[in-house]
Amino acid sequence: MALSRFNARLLAHARRSTHPRRRRLVLLSSRQLQRPSPRLRPSNSSLSPANQRTMPPPDMLPDDKASPRRPRIAFKLPPKKNKDLTTCSNVALKLKLDPAEPGAAIGTKDHACLSEFQSPDVGYRLPHYDDPIGASVERLQIPHVPDSISDDVDTPQLTPCKSAAKRKLEELSKNPIAFVPATKATMDTEPARKRRRLMNQDMAERSHSAVHLSREYSRPDLGVAGLRNHNGAICYRRSVYQVLINTPVFVNWIKLHGVDPQHPCPPQRSKPCLHCALRNLANAYWPPGTLRRDEGAIDKALRILDKVMNAHSCVGGTPRSFSQQQDAHEFLNQLLQFLERDAAPRVIRELKALFGLKRVKSRSCTRCGLVDDTWDPIVEQGLCVNIRHPKRGLTLEEYVDNAFKEVNDGIFCTNCRTKLTHNYKHSVLDGPELMLVQMSRFTWLGGARKLHDPVPLNLYLDLSKHFKDSQLQQPGTLRYRLTGMVLHEGGAGGGHYIAKVVTPKGTEEASDADITRNLTVKDLLKARDGTFTPYILAYTRVRG
Incomplete structure (x- = not known):
């Protein structure tokens, strides 16, 4: 029974790998991935010599005389391509943008692989943060997000963010505040700060x-x-x-x-x-x-x-x-x-x-x-x-x-x-x-x-x-x-x-x-x- 389940999952994995648009994932239940508990697994000394046989290969039919011990599943997936080069290139091709050109608008999901590109609105190279605070700052630095990418639309359009904080940051970046040294003339034009009045009961x-x-x-x-x-x-x-x-x-x-x-x-x-x-x-x-x-x-x-x-x-x-x-x-x-x-x-x-x-x-x-x-x-x-x-x-x-x-x-x-x-x-x-x-x-x-x-x-x-x-x-x-x-x-x-x-x-x-x-x-x-x-x-x- 265990081998039949295993073969069925291998076939499902093969079907998914043939589709170019989907990610290559192997769905395994938590029960199969977790290590068997020593309380449920019988010791080697309690097994008879007949039960201590090695497990048959995966292509064999299930054997009724097989050991009740749960086998360990071990297999190799096809080698993954370099994420830093391939995945980022694929995203750039989907957006029809040059990865080296500082005009690539990036989304929240693809920002991890395109962090080395420059933002078109902020005007400087965006760093990559691993901590939660840095990630929040990183999200605020993206004034636009791309629409969802579909098969029919080749070039997604950039829509402004609905976040008020991001829009405010974009306005400040376009119109920076100019600071000038304070002089007596400028201080005379400033409104006088009202002094807080202190008093006791008397x-x-x-x-x-x-x-x-x-x-x-x-x-x-x-x-x-x-x-x-x-x-x-x-x-x-x-x-x-x-x-x-x-x-x-x-x-x-x-x-x-x-x-x-x-x-x-x-x-x-x-x-x-x-x-x-x-x-x-x-x-x-x-x-x-x-x-x-x-x-x-x-x-x-x-x-x-x-x-x-x-x-x-x-x-x-x-x-x-x-x-x-x-x-x-x-x-x-x-x-x-x-x-x-x-x-x-x-x-x-x-x-x-x-x-x-x-x-x-x-x-x-x-x-x-x-x-x-x-x-x-x-x-x-x-x-x-x-x-x-x-x-x-x-x-x-x-x-x-x-x-x-x-x-x-x-x-x-x-x-x-x-x-x-x-x-x-x-x-x-x-x-x-x-x-x-x-x-x-x-x-x-x-x-x-x-x-x-x-x-x-x-x-x-x-x-x-x-x-x-x-x-x-x-x-x-x-x-x-x-x-x-x-x-x-x-x-x-x-x-x-x-x-x-x-x-x-x-x-x-x-x-x-x-x-x-x-x-x-x-x-x-x-x-x-x-x-x-x-x-x-x-x-x-x-x-x-």
């Missing part, structure tokens, strides 16, 4: 309080207006008003008072409303629409504001002290405190978001390094820098960095159980929209006197490195630009205050009612302008 809450406030000037066509000094002694008020009234975010916030339902005027108050007085001055200073600025309306609103401030018992609030010179920074602090008094909770949150620097303090022992950061956060109205510590001649940024750290002696350490020197560090949780920096120019050591030390100013002030969260310490997270300042000349007993502000018309100077226009940034950053020295600096937060 920043998110404060930003939500001030997100509705516009930071644009309501009247870009106007500049500084003079403020009259009615008694000759309140220049400290006029300079502070000039800085606040030329800050767009503050002006747009104060104009909402009494107009927006969420910014109502307190119905029950013991003193005149300071918010209303500042709003009237802002509306007269920056009239809405295209109305003309009226100096009479500004002066009227200014007189009412002085009366309201005197009613709140501020610095110079009594009739006697109102005609005397006072400190501008002390007046500014009391003005912000009066704005917070009797205000709604929403208004208080917005006011702290405008002027409050939220920070927290921690200390570390110089011996064991124990860190104590159990202090609650505090909100302060800006910074006060000592221009004599640690030494003279430093820049403003260096003095500001020194304001965030201090050293105290005689502090008890719970770990060392003794009093030692501790280093204190102030970390920022969030910064205000308007950062007020006071340079401490007055000292009372050995008597009251003023420090005239020149301090180089910075147009931009970056406080990002002082964040408590390390993820927010990237440069630009908390960045400010100088937009105004209060300057002082004279000594500790008297002098004069002026203001320099940045307006839509540029940098301008206001000395009461006198205005000096067309100043430069260099004039704004002067460490000493004649006899005037910077005293209060106003930095506006840079967003985006």
